[in-house]
């Protein structure tokens with residue numbers, strides 16, 4: 261993996277900055293402010309997306325703020341320039357989902373992913389702007405999706421990964437009825453400055469237990485575990501070098517005002533004396549294709565590519581991880597050319613170790629001497 265691809269596999273659109281919740285681990289800096297994306301920004305992005313979609317499947321991910329806080333009318337206006345043949349996804353806290361939103365998802369063929377952290381006891385960080393628990397409202401929204409027969413994915417943040425947590429979490433999501441599940445160990449990024457260092461053995465045991473739970477009933481696509489197993493299988497086949505894409509996916513994030521942040525959506529809205537606002541341009545001033553073509557000239561990106569190179573040379577997990585995310589380096593170390601972070605320890609290194617521990621514990625009798 262070297263350099264940055266000129267064509268992404270998906271684009272992240274921030275239709276607004278506002279969120280109706282105020283979760284304590286949230287990284288978003290302007291979630292109390294209502295700044296909406298003008299339709300001109302969506303139109304400028306849609307032009308190039310239509311071209312990319314001609315050569316294969318292409319996704320647009322609407323991820324705010326809380327995208328549903330944009331309102332149906334305005335979100336429909338933002339979707340309109342994209343035309344047909346584009347896969348739209350929305351990442352939502354689910355609290356605003358009602359029958360009218362379900363009609364919207366069906367009419368616009370929007371795929372829904374809900375953010376929920378497992379059973380009620382694990383959702384203590386998910387609170388309203390008045391400081392009250394949001395869990396009941398989240399579940400009410402998800403129940404509406406289920407009643408309407410709308411399939412959905414789920415994204416779960418785990419603040420305290422340790423033994424005894426994963427099996428119950430997985431059972432919860434089996435009952436919830438999601439078809440895809442992503443597990444994120446809480447990260448220190450954006451305005452969330454809480455430490456994310458955990459005991460190595462606890463995090464490894466968490467992942468190992470999750471693999472065991474999934475293998476008992478693999479009804480849900482479990483993002484992290486399936487990717488790990490693919491990697492392990494590729495190592496055994498001798499094809500691991502072909503698994504990661506040749507170039508980094510630029511993952512353009514289009515902020516509400518049209519500015520483009522590449523590689524790490526979490527950097528949007530931040531400013532640093534050395535790196536400026538992290539943006540590589542604005543789609544209202546320059547075509548997105550040109551912005552992508554000049555990506556490596558953005559100073560922090562050049563520094564990040566040095567960091568990825570340092571990972572390649574020093575880290576035995578590089579083939580699995582690919583250097584992880586730029587934002588974690590910045591928010592943990594204040595720069596991009598470092599290597600290990602607590603994020604990559606929790607979510608890459610210990611994930612793979614957990615999968616391997618599970619495999620060692622479940623060897624057929626007689627294997628391994």
Ligand code: SF4
Nearest residue numbers: 571575581583584604
């Ligand atoms: S696990 Fe960490 S140190 Fe290793 S390649 Fe990934 S980001 Fe770099």
